[in-house]
Amino acid sequence: MSHSSYAFDVDAAGFQSAVLDRSHEVPVVVDFWAAWCGPCRTLGPMLEEAVDARGGSVLLAKVDVDANQSLAQAFRVQGIPQVIAVRDGKVVDQFTGAQPLATIEAFLNRISPTEADRAVAQARMLEGAGAINVLRTALELEPGHRDAALLLAEHLVDEDPDEALALVTAHRPDPAAEAIVTRVELTRDGRGDITAMRARLEAGEPCEDGALLYDLGRALAAAGEYDEAFERLLAAVECRGPDRERAREQLVALFTVLGDDDERVRAARPRLARALF
Secondary structure, three states: OOOOOOEEEOOOOOHHHHHHHHHHOOOEEEEEEOOOOHHHHHHHHHHHHHHHOOOOOOEEEEEEOOOOHHHHHHOOOOOOOEEEEEEOOEEEEEEEOOOOHHHHHHHHHHHOOOHHHHHHHHHOOOOHHHHHHHHHHHHHHOOOOHHHHHHHHHHHOOOOHHHHHHHHHOOOOOHHHHHHHHHHHHHHHOOOOHHHHHHHHHHOOOOOOHHHHHHHHHHHHHOOOHHHHHHHHHHHHHOOOOOHHHHHHHHHHHHHHHOOOOHHHHHHHHHHHHHHO
16 A cells, blocks of 8 residues: 555556546546566665655556456566556656666656647636746747647737747658648638628529539638538538539648547548448
8 A cells, every 4th residue: 555645556447547548637647557567676665755746746556467367468478577658648758677766757758748738728728818828838848849839829829820830840650740731721711701701602502513513612611610611611522623623632631630539520521421422
């Protein structure tokens, strides 16, 4: 039983919430051990003391492999003690066997939140200028910080698309960076008089002007009106005119912007596939 303020025992039933879910807030170190394991008895107290000294910036979950063989198998534990580090629900580092304190500290340093990490977490709770200022500070502390750059780009994509592009260039082809690039492209050349374009379409036949459907779809996407944007672009594909391929490419770009979990994307994908084949 742990005597550390920041260490706890966990079993298979509680692993999802105590480790994987919690790791989105703070890194969680998982120590796979057993009572009969001599190196485990050496490493365990050292690991607990090192984690405790960090005051909650890292947590320690202890898994008894004899009582939780399914977890040991899931994480391919070959020998114990085995220690893994989990951040954002993913294993980001690990080691096996008892280690000296210097190695443990180096391991914890690699996974512990930096000052820039903490600034990004703060910015996620802010809006507007407050978030932008905190994110700029994070990038001053750590110029290559991915999350700070991408989050700042999201705040700037409409008001300063050039800076937004500059911020994400180093992180391409990261899907989140590519989504920002697509949004910048929409902001730059997708805007138009939406009301006038709608009126022109309503005055004619639906498939009479595929280029107008395409332009209206881009303009709507640039304005954040994604529901109608999908409808107009899908119509351009379904009409099978010369603008069909451009509309298809724009739909694929919007899938990247919104992500596969977006319900509009899930609905549009099969409809696009039917229109193409």
